[in-house]
Amino acid sequence: MKAARRIPLMKKMLAQFGIEEERVRLDWVSASEGDRFAQLVNEMTEEIRRLGPFSGNGGKADD
């Protein structure tokens, strides 16, 4: 249940970093819900593909 609190807080923080909300998603899937799992992963993949690569554009060291 800690994840249920951590992820919303992290998402609030990532918004301050200007990171698209869709890049992080928390969902719950039971071990018996294979179809739903596949569907969520596909949705997430499509979403990220739509957003394109993330460029943090941080300090010069990592450029």
Added chain:
Amino acid sequence: MTKPKIALYWAAACGGCDVAVLDTNEKILDIANLADIVFWPVALDFKYHHVEEMADTSIDLCLFNGAVRNSEQEEIARLLRAKSKVMVAFGACACFGGIPALGNFTTRDEIFERVYIESPSSANENRTFPQTLTKVEEGELDLPEMFDTVMTLAQVVDVEYFIPGCPPPVDIILKVVDLFASGQLPPVGAIIASDKTLCDECERTKEEKKIARIYRPHQIIPDPNRCLLEQGIICCGPATRGGCGVRCVKANMPCRGCFGPPPGVIDQGAKLVSAIASIYQSDGQEDINRMLEDIVDPAGTFYRFGMADSMLKRKSLPQGERRA
């Protein structure tokens, strides 16, 4: 034998690190006896050209405080790196970006707009901004270029040692001087502080870490003997390196994280999100929403000193403004 040479410099900093050196009181005379101070803009009248004229690696120890946020600071960082045998990132700004790196939540243009246009004391109808080059009758005037992104010293030049703190405490400064004088400096890359977290060094009574609401420091008078986190005050102790002498917490103020992440932690802010969210008690979405409301500025709180050194380093620049 000639005395070793020491240089001190301030880049994007408040001056507190230089004051911390002076806080060594009479020990400053020991330092002056031990070594020649060849460059220290805040205290001594040496110019950049004096440093340029020195032979490479002729300075034995350079204590560099402040982050790097403009071209002058970058140039001097490179100059001092070339002239120094040992480069020390001195203080939270040089180590992690510090308070100046909170500017990484904005851009140069936004800062200029705020400072030169929006600020209530500005009357600037012609929208005059600082220029790196200005032609006047007498010739050209130049100013350093301000960067969009504040950097740590180690993101600009190689650094041998890190002395964290805002400012570094006097006992650590004296320890470094002793280690330097006796030739016992630790392996390159060492962070000269404790290897424990602040919580490990804090003597407050710690019981069960469970909080039901969060107080900002001005909303509560905390019990001076009980863990501040357990009283609902955001204290960065769990994800901050110790060695500071627990100065703030002893003054009944929460840790702000100026010693950076402890060993094993890559991203101080992410660790704090994890720590704070996991001790918050919730029975459902309503409680989670209250936590989100209570933590007004998570990024600014959890990366107060560590923005430039964090994994993300800055707020994403708008598309089209990204530098290669």
